[in-house]
Amino acid sequence: MESLTSTELDTSKYAVQVDINNVSKDEIQPYIKLQRATNFLAGAMIFLKSNILLRNKLSFDDIKPRLLGHWGTCPAINLIYAHCTRLIKSRQLNMILVTGPGHGAPANLANLYIEGSLGKFYPEYGWSEEGLFNLIRGFSWPGGFPSHTNSELPGQIHEGGELGYALAVSFGAALDSPDLIVTCIVGDGEAETGPTATAWHAIKYLDPSTSGAVLPILNLNGFKISERTIYGCMSDDELVALFTGYGYQCRIVGDDLENIQQDMASSLEWAHDTIRKIQKAARSGQAIYKPRWPMLILRSPKGWTGPKEAHGQRIEGTFHAHQVPLPAAKKDDEELGILEKWLKSYKPEELFSEDYTPKQDLLDVFPDDSLKMGMRKETYGNYHPLSLAEWQDFSVKQEEDASPMKQAGKYLADVIKRNPEAFRIFCPDEMMSNKLDTVFDVSERVFEWDKDVFGKKGRILEILSEHTCQGMMQGYTLTGRTALFPSYEAFLGIVTTMVIQYAKFVKMGKETTWRPDIASLNYIETSTLWRQEHNGFSHQVPGFINSLINLKADMVRIYLPPDANCMISTLHHCLQSKNYVNLMISSKHPTSVWLTPEEADRHCRAGVSIWRKYSSNEGAHPHVILVGCGVETTFEVLAAAALLRKDCPRLRVRVVNVTDLMVLGFNHPHALSRTEFASIFGTHQPIIFNFHGYPSVIKDLTYDRHSVPGRLHVHGYKEEGTTTTPFHMLTANGCSRFDIAIDALQRVAPNDDVDINVHELVTEYRHRIKEHSKYIEECGQDPADLNERPSFSE
């Protein structure tokens, strides 16, 4: 094998050939005109604040003072939008569009305006002079639509910000929507991201009998912001090899720019025919194993139809077309002239009537409202609440030890049974390891490439890509269904910025009048750091909490249920909650059940409470307040309380558990009032807080509770760990029962009525830590008695 260069590759036999004359030139004329209109509008939006249809000679005064927006990607979005519209109308399809290059909002807005979707949701953007003025002048103007797509735009289910997630989101939207086609535009910049690079594999998780289809269109214009793109530098043969390997059939459109319109129309028909064949086979019981789904690769010049050049510098087809192609149009005569010539080249007078309304022939190209991409019900108002049992049916007795995750798995199996089409679990292959495996009693995994489960309609999708799990969950949730993402605690942070983008999307959606409720995003973090003593330091990362607490308070809920009953109660609550990001953190290991189902119900509703039965004096008039938050850290707090009860019976110890972290905050909807806070956390006593994660979380939340700093002492993870034993993890980070007890003893004010020899006890506890450490080093495990439920008998 001597071939050493990719230029010798020949994969032509796998490149799809389409007869572009399948669609006649006449048929597509109206859609070419639509693109003239949308390209015009996109250009006008970026530049004009008056004289919006160029009925007068363009002057500097007509130009916006700040030129914002991304032109480069707009013409391709307009091309795709137009031809999708044609296909929808001619074949009466249910289709939505996910725009990866969301920076090209002017294109989306232009289409949404002409199809009437903007006007439907925003009367001020109707077909009128005022509406058109609002669109053009208002774009990227303070108070108007932003420069990137977001939830304020009808039809959107994807934030047009951070790149990489459009494809996974599209697959999530298609799941369990058998009649839906999700067209997804992926730019060649976005295609370089890791999340996109692996999301191409997601067809392998799509069951054509019960789910819809995703039609990816990879748009190659060759440039990112200023550098060439990887995909833009790949030959047709390389592209065909790659995407054939991913499992697609690919059709390359645009190599012949002259015929690109006919080609796009015919290629879309081919793609739809192919989707139908795959679906028909599956739905008639003849499912094809490893069906090759269609995709299009669209080569089009960056900023196509835009200004060709300025100051002797090429613009169209180069990175100079990326953002504002004529940045000096407000002060440079040459650029102003080019701008005018360019915008006039679309002949606005043929596009808009005298009264500024779009010409009738532009409106006629669209299907009925219900099929317009900006009005598809999947993209708003499609929420299907789950049918759920009472959580108490899955509760456990207080006397038993139970694994919170094992119990959660039983509950989830029931959720799956009750909601066969509106609930999914996305997980990076950690369901078994996380002890949630009871779900497999009622459902297979979904993975169409695996012959053993092919066609079996599983509800659990396990791909080792947190990005894909997250993207799919977003797409699934934003189209009205409910999902759960269980993860190792250490690795959920992989999707940190995705969650932030999602939260921004939802925040703006809430500020519209027309986006109704959706389900919350639901996360379980388990296999937490305190029990990752076996996988070691790399698996000990509780930082996802820190990222969430900076989001808008009304969106974020963080729960740390301390036992199995609280876990199921919390899960039950989260799965029916709306519009939040819910993070649940608990253990997969069997552990004490502290509360009866009734007590757990009350405790979880309150979010925090004094655990009287584990406190001395029922928690009244405490000398010190011990707070547990998290499974293992609460266990240690209870063990410390038991120790102190035995060793200094006159010390009054109040035990508090926080299960809803946000009660601690100050401005959160769940925040305790001052009075409530004082009734639980006292006003002057030392508070020894044993927290599951980084102490910074507790410091941040309680900062503005001015009675607290100075008396609050937070123990938590301080980045100490390795492969060791659970107890050693606790002592290494100062979170063991002895550390808590020592801190409590040292903080309690000298007080006759307590009557303890602090020094002696502290020495004794330090000694016990050492003894335990010695045992651990010798025996390779923790002394068994450390796992025993602490005894509170007097």
Added chain:
Amino acid sequence: MESLTSTELDTSKYAVQVDINNVSKDEIQPYIKLQRATNFLAGAMIFLKSNILLRNKLSFDDIKPRLLGHWGTCPAINLIYAHCTRLIKSRQLNMILVTGPGHGAPANLANLYIEGSLGKFYPEYGWSEEGLFNLIRGFSWPGGFPSHTNSELPGQIHEGGELGYALAVSFGAALDSPDLIVTCIVGDGEAETGPTATAWHAIKYLDPSTSGAVLPILNLNGFKISERTIYGCMSDDELVALFTGYGYQCRIVGDDLENIQQDMASSLEWAHDTIRKIQKAARSGQAIYKPRWPMLILRSPKGWTGPKEAHGQRIEGTFHAHQVPLPAAKKDDEELGILEKWLKSYKPEELFSEDYTPKQDLLDVFPDDSLKMGMRKETYGNYHPLSLAEWQDFSVKQEEDASPMKQAGKYLADVIKRNPEAFRIFCPDEMMSNKLDTVFDVSERVFEWDKDVFGKKGRILEILSEHTCQGMMQGYTLTGRTALFPSYEAFLGIVTTMVIQYAKFVKMGKETTWRPDIASLNYIETSTLWRQEHNGFSHQVPGFINSLINLKADMVRIYLPPDANCMISTLHHCLQSKNYVNLMISSKHPTSVWLTPEEADRHCRAGVSIWRKYSSNEGAHPHVILVGCGVETTFEVLAAAALLRKDCPRLRVRVVNVTDLMVLGFNHPHALSRTEFASIFGTHQPIIFNFHGYPSVIKDLTYDRHSVPGRLHVHGYKEEGTTTTPFHMLTANGCSRFDIAIDALQRVAPNDDVDINVHELVTEYRHRIKEHSKYIEECGQDPADLNERPSFSE
């Protein structure tokens, strides 16, 4: 085109054929024996605490109380390690190994033990009874080597924790090391991650004339933790298509398990021959455009050679081999029996002498020490400090406005010129946009697939994958060189968990005796939220700071230089610092230069100082302390100080700037002492802190400074934003000069000697905010005077 199924794919012409008899059976026998030894050791490490060579009958007492470790991936790592060793020895190669499946540490440890690398760095792991006992019993035992590879293991440059990054790290290591081959094992679990999926493209950035090679070996054992893998379910044809599309030539090894050893040996020789051809061509001036680099795909059963089954359940070749294949070996007779039979099948008596030392024939298979993969100098002690000019040569005059990034770009161009082989910039195509473009005066980009820069040896690598940038920077840095990663502020958080993994790697490396200094990881965040008013809400994310401050204090440095001089000074400092993670945050827009070069030098060394010339009364005896941290927020603080100076001249305002965030902390090496803190931040006056990012950062850092809570009022980003104007961004988040001035006025204790009508001024400032907002809505831009340098003339 009727073909609808991937099963019809035929890409055999692109699959590499190798005559496996190129290497004789005899030649490889010693390396098969080496695998017997390493497989034995890996198995023994997971299970045994005594009777380590099974010289007595195995009993429950010999079994560790906690069985930890991942067996499934070990045999394949051992196969690869053995055959790489053979190739290194026979061809005298410089090769290092990056192990993606780092969970398989027993395999790496076994090889490092026998090759003598463990003993070199850790005398207690020598070739002796004690050394062998320490290895086997000590594995995953408290105090011993952890269950996953980390920096405690010789030869490692990659944390064996979170999956996805091995490949990008390998490419980073190969850059500018022309004689080095980095063999990278990628597991089929890891291959599903996005970061890996796009890192395959990294060959397109490798210049064969000046950089080394990466030899990826994709190991398919078919299973992740418990689910089948995507790649494991792909046919040879699909795999060949995919990786041919990525640009590789691929050789599939292992389809015939009988001949896998000869196949591996011959295929590695083919791979090395191919690498040499590509390099030779390039180094003789005949560079091949788009060379197809070699890769191997190794199919091997999960847990190969391990226990076949137990309790009637298949283990070898299934997910049951993933972790501990016989989990009940300490108490179940059947499992104990299987374990004994299994471990004895490797014939330990033939592997180790009576005195427990490895038999000589095992030692003889290795090359000289300098070529052993555990002793390669690239993996430790290879640090090349940069040659740097004085930063003052690039400073600007205080009277001028200057863009901190523009100036940084000039400085960086000089760094590139001075260090043509030991400095690289990795960036997701944001160099131009971030105004660092002066570097292009002295260097091209590197991108071998782009004909325009092919072979031009550029120093700036721009791929739109933050994961790839980060992975490459890690590999480059850990092999002794220095790199910089400039990014939009909003998107650096994409690599949050990667940085955490890296920090864990470095922390443990510092705790060894033998890992010397390396350069710091250096980040620039610019295009910050306050000036992402044009890209909108999605581009406004300052949360990366929050993730870093939870890392070990002695590793993290966060700087927010307030002007161009401070920026260059900081950059100069960071590029020569060692072992840290440095985050620099500053603006790309022209802004006031507040400090002369001399002042900037002093200020940056101190990290924080009172800016006497912008304070009233030279900052002495203040009524209120205004603190700026960040470019725009500092500008507003100065504007507020100027306002107050004019409107209430008797109010004494101290202006402080924090450029080194960590001075605020309590336990950080840079932390101010109590006295220093009081001398700057006072003891009782209100502190109005205008912070660049989320207020939680400041709250966390100052929490334990007990004089502070209650008088510190932090302004910062509170997740309000859209496409708007810079000033509106400030007012929406309460960070404008008026917000700061109002807060100051309202917090100052009533005081005769100040003599101001607070109510009147507050009303006036609120009115001005409204007036400005009105202007912004009408005119689409900020009033020009808001950008003027505040005047401090009396």
